Amino acid sequence: MLSINWNKKTMCFVLTALLLLVIINSRQISVSASEMKFSVEAKIPDNQIDKDKTYFDLLVKPGETQDLIVLLKNDTNEKREIEVAANTAITNDNGIIDYTMANYKRDRTLAYAFKDIVSTDNKVVIPPKSEISHTFKLAIPPEKFKGVILGGLFFKEKLNNSSKKNQINNEFAYVIGVQLTESHEAIEPDLKVNKVSPDQKNYRNVIVANVQNTAPTIIKNMQITGTVYKNDKIICSISNDKVRMAPNSNFNFQIPWNNKFKPGKYKLALEAKTSEKTWNWKKNFEIKSDTAKKYNKKVVGITENQTSSLLYHLAIAILCGIIIVLFAIMFCKRKSKGDQNELS
DSSP states (O other): OOOOOOOHHHHHHHHHHHHHHHHHHHHHHHHHTOOOOOEEEEOOOTTBSOTTOSSEEEEOOTTOEEEEEEEEEEOSSSOEEEEEEEEEOEEOTTSOEEOOOSSOOOOTTOSSOGGGSEEOOSEEEEOTTEEEEEEEEEEOOSSOOOSEEEEEEEEEEOOOTTSOTTSOOOOOEEEEEEEEESOOOOOOOOEEEEEEEEEEETTEEEEEEEEEEOSSSOEEEEEEEEEEEETTEEEEEEEEEEEEEOTTEEEEEEEEOOSOOOOEEEEEEEEEEOSSOEEEEEEEEEEOHHHHHHHHTTOOOHHHHHHHHHHHHHHHHHHHHHHHHHHHHHHHHHHHHHHHHHHO
């Protein structure tokens, strides 16, 4: 059986190792220690199309009204103040259906926005260790609509502004999707590409192509590939095979330039593909000299930025480790000297 001589030097070594482990793992510990502050659950009504779904998937009729009821549960010992909203589903610039945007630019093809046909109180308080219900009033438009109206019931805990400045506050939010339809008729997606232009996102030059779904239907698992050419030479290219689009929405598909802009005339070849259909577009665009200068002044190189960030965090980690080790060595030396004085 292994035995360890727990003298002063051994204890100092163990203490140093433990302190280094704490430094390395402190970030992971702070994240995993958080707990969920509240939960939400949809109370599924009789007109639910698919009873196995946990969101609202409703077959509705023109002009009717309906209450959508959500159960909110608080398992903590403190009351929870929750901000509530009914948001229209949009497609964000990552090519993902987003239910969290209260303010957005409405697509010109959207006949009925979800947030315009739902009303609710925008705040609710859940007492400690309790469950309450919250109601959303749904009013279906009197005119018959085709396809899908898509939105989300959004719940977010209101943060306490009096929290300490350096304290980490975890923000808890939930969304329950709502899909409304008046028939089971399948609607074919209809895609268009609007403006193509140079732009800058997060200090990186990109070419932006505005892709629009003009039909009241959800597009799932779509692949979009964009390639920029100059005189038949490929300048840059990117592909995203996980694009999802909300009904009657648009988003800016971004092709990273990965360099400084050069003035000139270019061509964009864009392909969108689902399991049922493929679209292809070719769009000419120009990068003007003043536009290139404006963006090139602010552009940050990808490799340079990533390297400097990595070196910065690595230097901080090494510095913290050195300080801890030095303090531990000094402590050990003092203890060792004290022990020698006691023995002499």
